Amino acid sequence: MKTMKCSKVLKLLSRHLDRELSGPEQEAVNRHLAECAGCRQExxxxxxxxxxxxxxxVPEIPPYFTARTLARIGALKPASLLPKLLWQTAVSLLVLAGIGLGIILGSTLATGSSTSPELAALNSEPTIEELFAPGNGGR
Amino acid sequence: MPETELNDEQLVLRAQQGNLTAYEQLVRRHQQGLYAFIYRMVQNPADAEELCQQAFVRAWQKLAGFKGRSSFKTWLYQIAINLTLNFRTRTRKTEELSELQPADPATEPEADYHRRQQEELVQQALLQLPPDQRTALVLKVYENLSYNEIARLMGRSVRAVDSLLVRARTRLKTLLEPARQRGLL
Known part of the structure; x- marks a missing residue:
């Protein structure tokens, strides 16, 4: 069987070292290395x-690493909870405000659509001019 | 059941409910490995400790969002890789290999001196690799992960990991060549 070219083998050496080649590739590289001193040297x-x-x-992990890490987590705990609580409160308030606004708007629209012009006139407050107009008992 | 007898999955579930003792067990279980990984990336004990602590703190803060699609260790290492890459690009500048201060031969036995000198040369060469090449190489050489695992951790393709490793090794060879020629390696 024809062996691989040096240029191809050199590209595969890193994967060969890491045992990441397929079986046939691994065998082909091994065959080439057995015959080629240059590639073998590489x-x-x-x-x-x-x-x-x-x-x-590598140096040993510093003493008290665990304690220091947990202390850091303990110190951050309230701080990390605070934004969450604020966010939840803000969302709750917005939902409540939305519901309130919906109720007000709903009742206003409902009132506006079912009221007759006469009733609307009765409900509306008279202006100063209307109060003092002739026929209204004004001077 | 005591925390020491639980596996990572069980500890994560407890920690997600706010159980700090369960999380402490996870920290104890993974701290040495994570510290070693980060130390190899930054080559400085103080920086490695700081980043390692940051990784555990961030993991705790994000634990509620951890769905268990990967192992806790993989997820923790992903956090550490992101922190380390940002740290490197933000604050560190690599030193030239020529600026290396070798150990003092007068104060150490010859074998120790030679070993320390070799280690320093390799560490400095590693630091001069681009961060993504260094990450792939450290995960391969020291963590002994497969290309597939490295690809998942780094969010890259297997082909990209292969390319990173080839370039890292070629660059490392070039960087160490002067020392090799001087008979230091």
Whole structure:
């Protein structure tokens, strides 16, 4: 079987190292590496870089990390609840205001539509001119 | 059942109801791993502690919205990755490899000195990688995640992760080449 070209193998080395190639790809790369010293050298360099990275140590987590984190959460708790409470209160007030406005508007519209002109005239307050007009007992 | 015997899912459910003791158990369970991951990203113990704390605080604040579509650990790491990437781009500037201050050979045994010097060279080289390349490389090399898992964590495609890793390794090789030629690696 014809082996892969170096350019293709070099592109696959990173995935080969991470075992992310399919079975046939993995085999083809292995065959190429067995025959090609240049690509093998590149692969060994990649492996050595990987080992170097893995050798870097990490310091232990600082003491009292848990306590400090939980204290921070405890301190934030009321603050994080406050906006939620304010928001809920504002929404409740808006809903109540909306219901109130709806009732007022509803009753006004209902009154306006069912009232006859005569009744409307009776209900409306007379102006000063109307009160003192001739025939209304004015001077 | 005591918190120590519960799995992450059960602890999350309790914590979502405001149970801070359950959340404390989640913190204890994941703090060392998360701290190590963040430390590898920022290479500074104080910054790593601060970001690690921020990640746990943010997770607590957002816990009500956690639907359990991924594991708690994956979700926590996503928060940490976002924090770390923002932190890096906002406040840090990478140092040049040439500015590295090597350990003092007079105060340390030769083997320790050599090891510390190697570690510092690698850490500085890692810091010089673009943040997304560094994230992919750290998740691969130290967390040993599959490309699929890295892609999900970073919100990228598997092909993009592959490309990030290839570029990260190529860049790292270039950055470490002078040290290699000087026989330091």
């Amino acid at each position: 692969y060994e360099l990649l492996q050595s870089e990987h080992r170097l990275l893995r050798s870097v140590t």
